[in-house]
Amino acid sequence: MIKSKIKVAKWALSIFIFATTCLYSQNISKNNVSMYKIHGTIKGDITDSFAYLYYNNVEDSVTIANNNFEFKGIVSDTVSAQVYIKSAENAPQFYLENNTIDIQISANKVNKDGKSVETMHIDGIKGSHSSQIQQEYLNFYQQNAGKKEFNKLLYSKLTVFLKKHRSHPFSGAILAELAMVNPILSKKELNTLYSILDITKQTDQDLRFFKKGIDRLGTYAVGKPFLDFELPDQNGALVHLNKFNGKIILIDFWASWCAPCRKKSPELIALKQQYSGTNFEIIGISRDKNSKQWNAAIEKDKLDWINLLDQDQKIESSLGIENIPYNYLIDEKGIIIGINLSPTEIGKILSANTKKT
Incomplete structure (x- = not known):
């Protein structure tokens, strides 16, 4: 040893x-x-x-x-x-x-x-006692995520949960994820929950991710304009976001080697088909370094939408995205209306907001 x-x-x-x-x-x-x-x-x-x-x-x-x-x-x-x-x-x-x-x-x-x-x-x-703590939170999330005003239920649960486990590093991981990956709580709520933590027991990485997520929520939160960008498509032609003004756009960040990304593809394809003939569009942005592998995955998975390549991850860096899959849903005026949504959540928003073209 x-x-x-x-x-x-x-x-x-x-x-x-x-x-x-x-x-x-x-x-x-x-x-x-x-x-x-x-x-x-x-x-x-x-x-x-x-x-x-x-x-x-x-x-x-x-x-x-x-x-x-x-x-x-x-x-x-x-x-x-x-x-x-x-x-x-x-x-x-x-x-x-x-x-x-x-x-x-x-x-x-x-x-x-x-x-x-x-x-x-x-x-x-x-x-592992820690695994019980993790399972408690996971069970609550899975049992309540589909309920109306889930964000209020989650905030209430975490207020009690974090007080009980304020020194456990899992508590910091929860807040890091809610700030960076799953921003369903407000900046004010997250900061209030953060004040409960014993930060001396949390990992430097989770504390750093939390801060990065909080900073991003001030810029690219729901209700804020999305980042203006221009990226090459499969033919190398530059595509600008303003080309899609007037449409509801799902911007999906992925890569050919990302198994969870590709696992979601059939559900996104189903959404695209369900809302064909409306003002809904999908833009896939890949972080692939190998363009051949990227194109092969698009063809194999039948990703019939606009596919752009961000090999240097400049867009992801600007948005503070650390992990994929990740997505933003943007309305007709370029305003963010959802962040890192599941296909089911996207479908609910589309059913109430899309228009026939």
Whole structure:
């Protein structure tokens, strides 16, 4: 077992709440266990001999035997941690605490920018008190998201939830996501919730994302004009946003190598077909570096709308977008009427606002 002070910058990714599909089924009580013991199982064809655990600028390594590994140690507080193998492009995050934790991980090859890379994903965690806290929030969100005035319900829930878990780093991750990825609360509400947190227990990254999201909400929030831009289409011709004045536009940020992006494509195609003959239009903006792979994905997925390429991610940077898929819905006057909406939410808005052309 090797421990060293190392900064693993390449895997600095936030624990966004809905980016994981892990199911947590065990009921674990918070206890006074004096150390952590992590047993991990990796599903997939890997050749790595070592697994790595990284937290608080400390890296720990252990041998992988028959796709299994085990870490032992002590943490003074619950912390955000990453587990990974050197051959993988990413490092899944979880919350490390003094408990006996079982983690199931899958390793898969994916095509990114024309290259085959290995990615890791946490399929499930057992034995973690933190996972219970996460599941509590997830259950509330899923059970209430479709209700009228959900934003008021969420604000009320978080006021109580954050007071109870103000020192847990998951609380900071929630607010980072609500500011950066899922801005359904107002800037004032988010700042009020932020004041509840013990910020000394939150990750620097989540605090940075929260601030970045808050800054963006002042510029590109619902009710504000969208960014004016010009990008090349599949033929290299520059397309300006003002070309679509008078239309309701869904601007969808994606990439050919982004599996969640492409998983949503059939629903967007269905929306496009349902509202054909109206003033609704979709503009896809890709961050692909490989234009051939981009064009191939458009053809394969039958993305029959305006597709633009932003290889340098200048538009995403201006908007503060960190993760994809991501979208903005814009009205006929170029005003933002929705941010990062699901296809169902987009459909509800379109049913009330589109016009026949």
